[in-house]
Amino acid sequence: LSFIEAYKRKTFDQEGLLEFCLTEGQEVLAGFSSLRQWLSDRKMSFRDASTPGLPPPKGILLMGVQGCGKSLAVKIISRELALPLYRLDLGRLYSKYIGETEQNLRKAFAVVEKMCPLCLWIDEIEKGFAVSSGDIDGGVSKRILGTFLTWMQERKATCFIAATANDVYHLPPEFLRKGRFDEIFFVDLPDKASREEIFKIQIRKRKLSPENFDYSCLAEASGGFNGAEIEQAVISALYRSSGKKTTLDTSEIKEQLLATKPLSVLKREEIENLREWAKERTVPA
Numbered sequence: 001l002s003f004i005e006a007y008k009r010k011t012f013d014q015e016g017l018l019e020f021c022l023t024e025g026q027e028v029l030a031g032f033s034s035l036r037q038w039l040s041d042r043k044m045s046f047r048d049a050s051t052p053g054l055p056p057p058k059g060i061l062l063m064g065v066q067g068c069g070k071s072l073a074v075k076i077i078s079r080e081l082a083l084p085l086y087r088l089d090l091g092r093l094y095s096k097y098i099g100e101t102e103q104n105l106r107k108a109f110a111v112v113e114k115m116c117p118l119c120l121w122i123d124e125i126e127k128g129f130a131v132s133s134g135d136i137d138g139g140v141s142k143r144i145l146g147t148f149l150t151w152m153q154e155r156k157a158t159c160f161i162a163a164t165a166n167d168v169y170h171l172p173p174e175f176l177r178k179g180r181f182d183e184i185f186f187v188d189l190p191d192k193a194s195r196e197e198i199f200k201i202q203i204r205k206r207k208l209s210p211e212n213f214d215y216s217c218l219a220e221a222s223g224g225f226n227g228a229e230i231e232q233a234v235i236s237a238l239y240r241s242s243g244k245k246t247t248l249d250t251s252e253i254k255e256q257l258l259a260t261k262p263l264s265v266l267k268r269e270e271i272e273n274l275r276e277w278a279k280e281r282t283v284p285a
Contacts, residue, residue, distance in 0.1 A: 005020070005022065017088065017089060017092055017093065017104060017107065017108045017111070018086045018087070018088060018089070018108060018111060018112070019086065019087045019089060020084070020085070020086055021075065021078075021085040021086065021087050021121065022075070022085070023075045023076070023078045023079035023085050024072060024075040024076050024079060025076065025079060026076055026080070027201075028072065028076075028201055028205075029069055029072055029073060029076055029201075030069075030190060030194045030195075030197035030198045030201060030227070031069075031190055031191070031193075031194035031197070031285070032069070032073055032187075032285050034185065034283055034284055034285055035060075035062075035073060035077075035185055035285045038060075038183060038185075039077060039080050039081075042057045042182075043080050043081055043082075045057070056158060056160075057160060057182050058152075058160070058161065058180075058181065058182050059120075059152075059160050059161030059162060059163065059181050059182060060077070060161075060162060060163070060181050060182055060183050060184070060185060061125075061163045061164075061165065061175065061180075061181045061183075061184045061185070062074070062162070062163070062164045062165070062185050062187055062285065063164070063165040063166070063168055063171070063184065063185070063186060063187070063278070063282065064166075064185075064186050064187030064188055064274070064278070064285070065166075065187065065188060065189055065226060065263070065264075065271055065274065066166050066226070066228075066263060067226035067227060067228030067229060067263060068187045068188065068189060068190065068226045068227055068228075069187065069227050070164040070187050071123060071164060072227075073187070073285070074119075074121050074123075074162040074164065077119065077160075077162050078119040078121070078160075078162070081119060081160060083117055083118050083119040083160060084115075084118050084119070085118070085119045085121055086112070086115070086118055086119070086120055086121065087120075087121040087122075087123060088108060088112075088120055088121070088122050090122065090124075090125070090127065090128025090129070091127075091128070092104070093105055093108070093128070093144065094140070101140050101144060102140070102143055102144060102147060105144050105147055105148065106147070109151055112157070112159055113155070113157040113159070116157035116158050116159050117157075117158035117159065117160075118159060118160075119159075119160045119161075119162055120159050120160070120161050120162070121162050121163075121164075122161065122162070122163040122164070123163075123164050124164060124165065124166060125163040125164065125165050125171070125175070126165045126166070126167050126168070126170045126171040126172075127170075129141065129144070129145045129148065129171075129172050129175070145172060145174070149174055149180070152180055153179075153180075161181070163175075163181070168274065168277060168278075176281070183283055184281070184282045184283065185282060185283050185284070185285040186278035186282035186283065186284055186285060187285045188275065188278075188284065188285075189224060189225075189226055189264055189271075190225075190226065190227060192219045192220065192223070193219075195218075195219040195222050195223075195225065195230065196215045196216060196218070196219035198227050198230050198231075199213065199215050199218045199219065199222075199230065199234070199253075200215055202230065202231055202234045203234070206234070206238065208248060212247060212248065212249045212250070213249065213250050213253070214250045217250055217254070218250060218253055218254065218257075221254050221257050221258075222257050224262045224264035224265060225257070225260075225262045225264070226262065226263060226264070229260060229262050229263065232260075233253055233256040233257050233260060234253055234256075236256045237252040237253040237255070237256045240252055240255075240256070
């Protein structure tokens with residue numbers, strides 16, 4: 001399997017538009033209880049389409065605070081649905097030649113439909129289809145948005161779309177209409193219980209002794225931190241203890257947490273506005 005995965009990665013890197021990605025198991029993700037339940041309710045109907053009147057899920061949109069596990073959640077969704085995961089690189093679609101951008105998108109769709117069933121990951125979808133007047137690029141962004149929306153609506157192939165977005169204000173409103181995606185989930189900063197689980201995952205990942213750490217104390221000290229910042233705090237503490245030739249413990253990680261200004265502090269106003277926007281429009285992940 002590892003040889004086949006390496007071959008797939010090499011093949012799709014040459015093509016450029018689609019990238020083969022490895023999936024992850026649920027044990028590496030903390031929180032996301034609503035998303036887990038949503039997946040549990042639908043994964044059997046996706047694998048077995050024999051239930052009359054029950055269409056397979058189309059896809060989901062994960063939006064929210066940066067560094068909180070949206071990309072990791074996509075990798076888990078793909079494994080839970082027993083589908084190979086391919087990422088569509090929207091940045092590589094665009095070309096300076098007239099008509100080539102649209103042709104690249106049609107080529108990507110043709111490849112996707114030949115390989116179905118699969119999970120198509122579109123990371124930071126708002127950057128590829130940002131809201132604009134279309135005057136700057138001669139209307140290319142509007143045309144590929146229209147092509148993409150039509151394909152999403154009319155596709156017959158079994159393709160589950162998992163899209164992520166950080167900046168909802170640059171996301172075209174067409175994506176937010178019911179029917180484009182089965183559900184729109186909002187990924188917020190982890191609560192205390194989720195932060196405690198993230199620390200356990202990071203310690204386990206690095207094969208450290210769990211008895212050396214007070215997880216409740218670490219979760220308390222990391223209020224306002226996202227998952228990526230917690231991971232970096234553990235890595236930085238591990239470097240520090242390695243340099244001092246000491247055993248990593250709770251105090252070393254707390255020291256790194258105190259030395260970090262989390263995103264929730266640096267961009268407090270933006271995150272509060274995002275939460276307010278999502279309160280009535282999305283489902284908490």
